[in-house]
Amino acid sequence: MDxxxxxxxxxxxxDLREERQEVMHALLELDCIPSGMELFPAADEDQWTLIKKVISECDYYLIISGGRYGSIGPSGLSYTEMEYRHALDIGKPIIGFLHKDPMQLPAGRCEQTEDGKKKLLALRELVQKKMCKFWTTPAELGSVASRSLVRLIKTTPAVGWIRTNQAMDSVAAGEILKLKKTIDDLQTKLQEARLSGPSGSESLSQDEDEFAIHFKFETRDASREEWTWDYEVDLTWNEIFYDLGPVMLNEASDIDVRTALNQTVRERSRKLRGADKNLKGHTALSRTFTVSEHDFQTVKIQLIALGLIAKSQKARSVKDSRTFWALTPYGDQVLTTLRAIRRGPGLEAPGPQEDAAEGE
Incomplete structure (x- = not known):
């Protein structure tokens, strides 16, 4: 039976919203039914009674530990530890996923009190007595969780749930229908989350906010003497992403993205350079435009923080150590909005301005 x-x-x-989302998505890809605190309905039962009931009905139990111990329950233990101990007591197959180095997490995602730190350490030691894996990033956690659960299912088969047309019991059939609806609702929530910016990104510089990009370029004057210039141009984040986004529609290497940004400052600074009296009679050498390393890295980090790009997850040869970047589903949506041609005059994104001649 399936x-x-x-x-x-x-x-x-x-502190683990993104990590939980990655694990939930991995479980859905394995055709599993995720259960957790965000799915608990309002009920007359007290919270701990409901949690124990849900854990008892599950086939497997996963615990994720980062830098926080968790909210404290009536017993003085965190709900996370109470749930883990209950799963142990009733003999549920368990896998633990511990952050490899929680001390490296931001302060806001770590315990602030000595008591909290001691309790977190004790919980980590308890979890390591059973099957345990380590992780450092949400994406890595999702991958590790998927592989670990596949192995656990093979080594420790559980009762599971079957389709209604395979069920012999009408009550079981009704429960499966309820769980299927839960999956559909969760898939919808995951899709919505992947088409919106990360939580907290609304406080970051974006859209029409400007960022000063520093760059160098060379020119040749009328006597063919070459000059090197330090320049800066103010660009909005929409302009930057408008130019860089298409390069990452499939995926692009670090070098590809850097080249595209060099081209952006060259094209977007034409008007500024054309008005500079010091450049009168000079011909810009187009291949010499180079954005500062600091600003190139800042642009990448900002686009990552805004949820527009991410490291490509495509499998590569072990000899290929290059870093590749691709648009996120949210980034693809934003780029389409920026670049799609609308009806009516004056609605296209402004293009680069013409200025003095440029040479090779």
Missing amino acids: KRYQVFVSSSYE
Whole structure:
């Protein structure tokens, strides 16, 4: 029979939202049924009674630990530890996923009190007594969780759930229908999350906010003497992404992105350079435009923070150590909005301005 397994995902919540989303997505790709605190409905039962009931109904139990111990329950333990100990007590198959180096996490995602740090350390030691894996990034966690659960299912088969047309019991059939609706609702939520900016990105510089990009270029004057100039141009983040986005529609290497940014400052600074009296009679050498390393890295980090680009996950040869970048689903949506041609005059994005001649 074609079974689906219900998996309870336990962790602290606010500091591990992105990590939980990656694990939930990995579980859905394995045709599993995720369960966790964000899916609990309003009920007359007290919270801990409901949590124990859900864990008991699940086939497998996963715990994710980062830099926080978690919210404290009535017993003085965090709900995360209470859930883990309950899963141990009732004999659920368990996998633990511990952050490899929680001390490297931002301060806001770590315990601030000595008591909290001690309790977190004790929980990590407890988790390591069972099957345990380590992670450093949300993407790595999703991958590790997927592989680990596949192995656990093979070594420790559980009861699972089956389709209604395979069920012999009408009550079981009704429960499966409810769980299928849960999956559909969760898939919708995941899709919505992937088509919006990351939580907190609204406070970052973006859209029509400007960023000063420093760059160098060379010119040749009328006597064919060559000059080197240090320049800067103010560009909006929409202008930067308008130019760089198409390069990453499939994927682009670091070198490709750098070349595209060099081309952007060259084209976008034409009007500024054309008005500079010091450049009168000079011909810009087009291949010499080079953005500063600091500003190139800042542009990449900002686009990552805004949820527009991410490292490409395509499999490559072990000999290929280059870094490749690709648009996120959200980035693809933003780029389409920026570059799609609209009806009516004056609605296209402004193009680069013409200025003095440029040579090779």
